[in-house]
Amino acid sequence: MVRAHEDAAVIEVQALAKSFPTRDGIVRAVDCVGFTAADGGITGLLGPNGAGKTTTLRMLYTLMRPDAGRVLVDGLDPAVRPDEVRRRLGVLPDARGLYKRLTARENIAYFGRLHGLDEATIAAHTSRLVAALGMAEFIDRRTEGFSQGQRTKTAIARALVHDPRNVLLDEPTNGLDVMTTRALRQFLRGLRAEGRCVLLSSHVMQEVAALCDHVVVIAHGRVVAQGTPQELRAQTGCANLEDAFVRAIGSEEGLYS
Amino acid sequence: MSAWWVVLRKELVDAFRDRRTVLVALVVLPLAVPLILAGMSALGAKRQARQLEGTLELPVVGAEHAPNLIAWLATQDVRAMPPPADPDASVRRQERDVVLRVDPAFGADWRAGRPAGLEIVFDSSRPLQSGATVARLRALLESYDRQVGTLRLIARGVHPSIVQPLRVGHRDVATPESSFDLAQQMLPYLLLLLAFIGGMQLAVDATAGERERQSLEPLLATPASREAIISGKILATAVFTVLSLLVTLVMYRVAFAVMPAERIDTSLALPAPALARLLLVVLPVVLLGAAVLTALAAFARSHREAQGYLPLLIFVPMLPTLYLMVAPVKTQAWMLAVPFLGQNQLVLRILRGESIESWEWALSLGAGLALVALAWWLAARLYHREQLAASG
Numbered sequence: 001m002v003r004a005h006e007d008a009a010v011i012e013v014q015a016l017a018k019s020f021p022t023r024d025g026i027v028r029a030v031d032c033v034g035f036t037a038a039d040g041g042i043t044g045l046l047g048p049n050g051a052g053k054t055t056t057l058r059m060l061y062t063l064m065r066p067d068a069g070r071v072l073v074d075g076l077d078p079a080v081r082p083d084e085v086r087r088r089l090g091v092l093p094d095a096r097g098l099y100k101r102l103t104a105r106e107n108i109a110y111f112g113r114l115h116g117l118d119e120a121t122i123a124a125h126t127s128r129l130v131a132a133l134g135m136a137e138f139i140d141r142r143t144e145g146f147s148q149g150q151r152t153k154t155a156i157a158r159a160l161v162h163d164p165r166n167v168l169l170d171e172p173t174n175g176l177d178v179m180t181t182r183a184l185r186q187f188l189r190g191l192r193a194e195g196r197c198v199l200l201s202s203h204v205m206q207e208v209a210a211l212c213d214h215v216v217v218i219a220h221g222r223v224v225a226q227g228t229p230q231e232l233r234a235q236t237g238c239a240n241l242e243d244a245f246v247r248a249i250g251s252e253e254g255l256y257s
Numbered sequence: 258m259s260a261w262w263v264v265l266r267k268e269l270v271d272a273f274r275d276r277r278t279v280l281v282a283l284v285v286l287p288l289a290v291p292l293i294l295a296g297m298s299a300l301g302a303k304r305q306a307r308q309l310e311g312t313l314e315l316p317v318v319g320a321e322h323a324p325n326l327i328a329w330l331a332t333q334d335v336r337a338m339p340p341p342a343d344p345d346a347s348v349r350r351q352e353r354d355v356v357l358r359v360d361p362a363f364g365a366d367w368r369a370g371r372p373a374g375l376e377i378v379f380d381s382s383r384p385l386q387s388g389a390t391v392a393r394l395r396a397l398l399e400s401y402d403r404q405v406g407t408l409r410l411i412a413r414g415v416h417p418s419i420v421q422p423l424r425v426g427h428r429d430v431a432t433p434e435s436s437f438d439l440a441q442q443m444l445p446y447l448l449l450l451l452a453f454i455g456g457m458q459l460a461v462d463a464t465a466g467e468r469e470r471q472s473l474e475p476l477l478a479t480p481a482s483r484e485a486i487i488s489g490k491i492l493a494t495a496v497f498t499v500l501s502l503l504v505t506l507v508m509y510r511v512a513f514a515v516m517p518a519e520r521i522d523t524s525l526a527l528p529a530p531a532l533a534r535l536l537l538v539v540l541p542v543v544l545l546g547a548a549v550l551t552a553l554a555a556f557a558r559s560h561r562e563a564q565g566y567l568p569l570l571i572f573v574p575m576l577p578t579l580y581l582m583v584a585p586v587k588t589q590a591w592m593l594a595v596p597f598l599g600q601n602q603l604v605l606r607i608l609r610g611e612s613i614e615s616w617e618w619a620l621s622l623g624a625g626l627a628l629v630a631l632a633w634w635l636a637a638r639l640y641h642r643e644q645l646a647a648s649g
Contacts, residue, residue, distance in 0.1 A: 086480045096472075110267050111475070114260055114481045
């Protein structure tokens with residue numbers, strides 16, 4: 001499924017920083033974030049709301065330029081080769097609006113064409129994603145009036161239509177019901193099994209604990225701890241991951257939302 | 258398949274499925290513009306005919322002082338009516354268009370051979386209502402003046418030509434189409450306005466709407482360059498606008514074809530080649546409008562803010578029309594290079610049936626397209642701003 005590649009697919013983030021001017025002065029959204037997300041694994045960015053997860057991801061998919069530090073996708077710098085980096089990424093941003101006057105299939109095909117795929121490839125990839133995500137029932141309906149779950153599935157299929165080696169998902173299970181969440185987790189494990197590099201952000205402990213091989217805990221724009229769930233528990237001396245998380249970020253702020 | 262072409266196709270499919278956009282751009286506007294112009298033209302022709310040809314009911318103050326004049330006017334289809342109490346005020350209040358006042362000393366002056374006083378009361382700021390009537394009355398009075406003067410000279414044994422050192426004739430060199438009326442002055446403006454902001458709905462929806470519906474961020478995460486994305490959006494807007502203009506011009510022709518010829522100014526009915534030339538003239542304005550609207554939608558923080566600029570955009574194409582109304586100057590080369598002013602001139606010339614030299618085409622299209630490139634560059638710059646998609 002995944003094209004053979006000379007070197008391992010990885011996402012590297014090195015000493016990343018980004019600040020924004022606001023009315024009340026400069027906000028350092030990302031202060032010093034560094035981690036590596038490896039091939040064939042699911043890496044989770046865990047942190048309370050406003051910790052800098054979305055901004056970090058946005059710098060990865062070239063929507064923003066870092067003030068300092070750098071990111072590498074398969075060894076490529078987005079600042080130098082933005083289009084090539086975007087070609088290698090499948091991105092589910094926090095904003096995941098669909099075109100309501102197009103059907104789910106047309107939404108997906110639009111992005112396939114923007115990735116430069118031919119119609120046959122788009123059709124093949126779409127039918128595979130429809131099967132994997134369970135979209136057969138609504139694939140040819142216009143997306144106006146879709147449920148949250150149907151919208152998220154369509155947005156994920158759209159993000160993955162070009163069969164990317166690296167998959168970025170910003171809060172993928174936000175607003176989904178239990179059944180859809182379970183199905184989505186199963187789908188993400190499938191991506192891992194195919195050898196892809198999956199990087200997701202979440203503020204939900206259970207999500208990260210259930211899915212991720214590697215957890216990066218972010219608070220106030222900094223990495224405060226990282227490792228496997230077991231390592232995190234060991235580092236903080238806490239028996240369960242939630243306590244470890246609270247200990248790591250130093251507060252319960254933003255944990256339950 | 259190039260990314261701009263993919264975007265262009267998608268935006269058009271999206272727009273054509275939006276019933277409101279299609280209804281406004283391809284049905285309501287194309288019907289409204291010809292109806293307004295044809296209606297104005299018909300009304301104007303009717304009023305002019307009434308003012309020039311029908312019996313003129315003229316309020317006369319002091320008609321009893323000049324019974325012969327009144328009787329002569331009656332033979333010229335001018336019927337003297339009892340005057341209002343205060344003629345000046347009544348004209349100012351627009352109750353009467355024109356009042357004739359006869360000087361109380363008219364009879365005495367007339368008999369003594371002194372110039373006898375007459376006064377035409379009218380409001381020159383309402384030329385549409387009174388202009389033709391005043392001109393008709395003035396011509397009649399001058400004719401009476403000349404007749405009586407001639408008779409007096411003959412009675413004294415003098416040849417009348419002694420007081421006519423000049424003989425002035427008129428030869429009108431206007432082409433049949435160049436007789437102007439208000440509808441004809443409105444057409445260039447309406448055409449340019451439609452060309453400039455006809456794609457408003459689509460352009461704002463394709464950028465500000467895309468952002469509000471949260472689909473811009475995923476779009477920008479695809480390998481398509483920002484330049485390709487805005488090119489597709491601008492061209493989709495332009496295609497849609499040209500379609501709207503085409504339907505409008507065809508409806509316009511139909512409207513003038515079905516109206517009875519004697520009721521309207523037939524000079525406004527466009528022949529088919531003129532239609533094609535009109536579209537070519539306004540093409541840079543169409544592209545400019547599409548690019549400016551896209552830049553504006555990228556600059557504005559919301560759909561509503563973008564639409565707030567609408568009054569400003571309506572005003573811009575109006576400027577040259579206003580300029581030409583107050584200073585109707587001869588077409589000069591530099592004007593063709595000024596956006597809107599140049600197109601306005603060329604549209605007027607096409608309507609008048611005049612030909613356009615190829616260097617004039619080149620100048621107008623070249624200057625227009627240069628400005629389009631500038632607006633496109635601006636839109637691309639705005640699309641590269643980080644704030645564009647990252648508003649959350």
